[in-house]
Amino acid sequence: MRVSVVKSRLSAYIEGMRQTFDIKGGPQDGRAHLPLVREQLAAQKLDGLYVPHDDEYQNEYLPDANERLAWVSGFTGSFGSAFVFTDRAVIFADGRYTLQVVDQTDPDLWEVQSVPEPGPFGWLKSQDMSGKRIGYDPKLMSPNDVAQMAKAAKAAGAELVGVTDNPIDVAWADRPDQPMAPVVPHDVKFAGKAHDEKRVEIGDALKAEKLDAAVITSPASIAWAFNIRGGDVSCTPLPLGRAILFADGSADLFLDEVKVSDELRQHLGNSVTLRPLADLEKGLADLKGKTVSVDPDVASAWFFDQLEQAGATIVRDRDPVSLPKARKNEAELAGSAAAHIRDGVALTRFLHWLDTDAQSGEVTEIDAAIKLEEFRENLGGLNDLSFPTISGAGPNGALPHYRVSTASNRKLERGSLYLVDSGGQYLDGTTDVTRTVPIGDPSADMRRHYTQVLKGHIALAVVRFPKGTTGTHLDVLARHALWQAGLDYQHGTGHGVGVYLGVHEGPQRIAKGWSPIPLETGMIVSNEPGYYREGQYGIRIENLQYVTAPAQIEGGEIDMYGFECLTFAPLARDLIDLAHLTKEEREWVDAYHAKVYDLLADKLDGPVKDWLRAACMPL
Incomplete structure (x- = not known):
């Protein structure tokens, strides 16, 4: 009986593997979805939209719900970006995807450009975009990328506009739900150090830098610092969430409530306050008057905008978890x-x-x-x-x-x-x-x-x-x-x-x-x-x-x-x-x-x- 169960499990696993080779996407996606995005551009009085492959978490592998570039263009590569304008669309892919991007996009709709030369911002800088309003989603771009794009837009004569409602998200009627895999404790026998000990050490490092707190946006850093794992992303056992680590070793951990179990609450203990992910904006606002570090290489521009509006003193510094994790x-x-x-x-x-x-x-x-x-x-x-x-x-x-x-x-x-x-x-x-x-x-x-x-x-x-x-x-x-x-x-x-x-x-x-x-x-x-x-x-x-x-x-x-x-x-x-x-x-x-x-x-x-x-x- 046990042998037959193992064989059945293996057969199901192999069938699942086989299905991954039928790559979704293709020119039909661009033909169907590009007009819907252009309708939203018109509704928001935009002439264009920048579409990075990155999602809100800057993950290498994305949940289906965050595959915005694939949805609008049909291109399913793991690295690329695009500009969607009312009268043209341009997509950028590097040498890994030279053939794939051509196969998966409609040549009547999409111009294919290379990365890294000139790259999306270099390309934008060389265009005549006088008087055009180009949208971007601050949740999907680092502040450094926003600054580079703003410089390129200015050179092209365009105005850069941060959007609150991403036109793709509004147009995507059958968008998959965000993943809600349970967040589970990661045994200390594998982690090697209890999470409260880790947080105290990170807190001491924050004190040494005269910081009150650090906003942690990387799911991998959160998984390591709290000794937790999840299943929200393929190939990497990540829980999608955010955290604020304080100099006293305590923390606020923001997760969707459906992911949280009594076992997780017991694992985290009293020094970690579990808060709904929907409370993140309020959590950042509560940092008013605090000196807070944020890593501009892994945090989106949205975090910097929120903290500035809250009146926090922002210190741009490396994620304090990254080196201990390494x-x-x-x-x-x-x-x-x-x-x-x-x-x-x-x-x-x-x-x-x-x-x-x-x-x-x-x-x-x-x-x-x-x-x-x-x-x-x-x-x-x-x-x-x-x-x-x-x-x-x-x-x-x-x-x-x-x-x-x-x-x-x-x-x-x-x-x-x-x-x-x-x-x-x-x-x-x-x-x-x-x-x-x-x-x-x-x-x-x-x-x-x-x-x-x-x-x-x-x-x-x-x-x-x-x-x-x-x-x-x-x-x-x-x-x-x-x-x-x-x-x-x-x-x-x-x-x-x-x-x-x-x-x-x-x-x-x-x-x-x-x-x-x-x-x-x-x-x-x-x-x-x-x-x-x-x-x-x-x-x-x-x-x-x-x-x-x-x-x-x-x-x-x-x-x-x-x-x-x-x-x-x-x-x-x-x-x-x-x-x-x-x-x-x-x-x-x-x-x-x-x-x-x-x-x-x-x-x-x-x-x-x-x-x-x-x-x-x-x-």
Whole structure:
């Protein structure tokens, strides 16, 4: 009986997975919805409206109710923006979505422009908009973006108008309801520290800065600070809400009342006042005369407008939760390590399947993505994906953030490369891992490029660095071998990762662009250099690793930080060109594979265990 229940649950899970590949949206949405928005523009005496992809919470993944850009245009990509005017409409998308934005918008209605150059505000600045009134929703834009847009509008001769009623929201008659998933306590055995202790420490930091309170607008910060999780957003266990943290360690937490249970009230205790989300405006007004910090990078312009009207003294400062959240404690690191080992078992079973059954040339990208999630789901404990799986065969793998759909689905053809970037959400950790494997025999170029990417990955895995080093200082290490060959990749090398939270979190990162945030003990970052040959194949190798406590190197004079690996799954031996690896690099690969086998072998059996033994043999 129990076996049949498990099979039934798995079947339902896989069917749900399959449905995600039928991407909604398309040109028909723009044709149906654009006229409705223009009616609202006329009613509000506006000539245009700026439509960002961002919602009120600046989340990476949005609830269906907040997919305004997709509703008005049909474009479902995760990054973009648009201007809707009474006589034209312009949409902006970056290189990840060059093909998708063209496929999903009506060319008779939408002009497609690029991001970041010139970008929406650069484009606006170059237009003649004399006398036009362009609306924006202050709840959807940061104050910095509003300031940039205002400058561009002035240069174009237009007036920028903040709207109270977003024309899209008014026009969207069948708009889905806002998500109302229950908010649940997150066990301290996973969190590593009680929420009241966290709040007191944050309150002490506010006192040190002579602040009375901080307005916390990031759902991830709220989830971490109060040791709670939710289900309002796909791929990330977030509760959508707001909070005010006070210098004495107490807090007001604003949540929709239907999400609140007696268990949650008991968990939060007397120092946290639960208030309906509808009371947020009043809660901000109560800060009159207080000195309050708000983070302009994650809070919308609406918060600044409300606090200014209330008579609060506003201090623009980083979210005080972001750095404590980024510095993982021992329990969080231990949980992440355990989650990655379980995840590595599922990934190893999948890599064995790729090396055997999937070599036929008949398996599709969707087949492969579903198979990987089936292996993860079979482990038990998987609560969600940490992001939609990137399953890219051949030329689709050359699109770094490709998302397979029924329309783009390709077979894993022999003589090609297959790139899979995926992860899971578990109570004790969040995973994110990329592997690139050959289907059939790889070419000499494939092996050479893979080895150059591997050299960069190794360089970033073994580096030691002094206090004050940021990810910007380290980024060149991952690119060095590629640069020496006249190659590069156009994405960051590493992003922060949460613990049963966002797979992309800051403030730390490893990238070419300047990052002011030093890497500190406990911070988790990805290590993911890549190479992408347009129209042919993509290569990326990604592990997660965390910053170790500073220690002195024998013979050295100062303490140095380093990285400890979290991700364990075999690399593609058939793609490694030994002639291009140094002795030290070969030793690193052998040591890594020895640890992979040591950690995973006892959790596998039969042909998969035999395959792992061969995959982890010394080079």
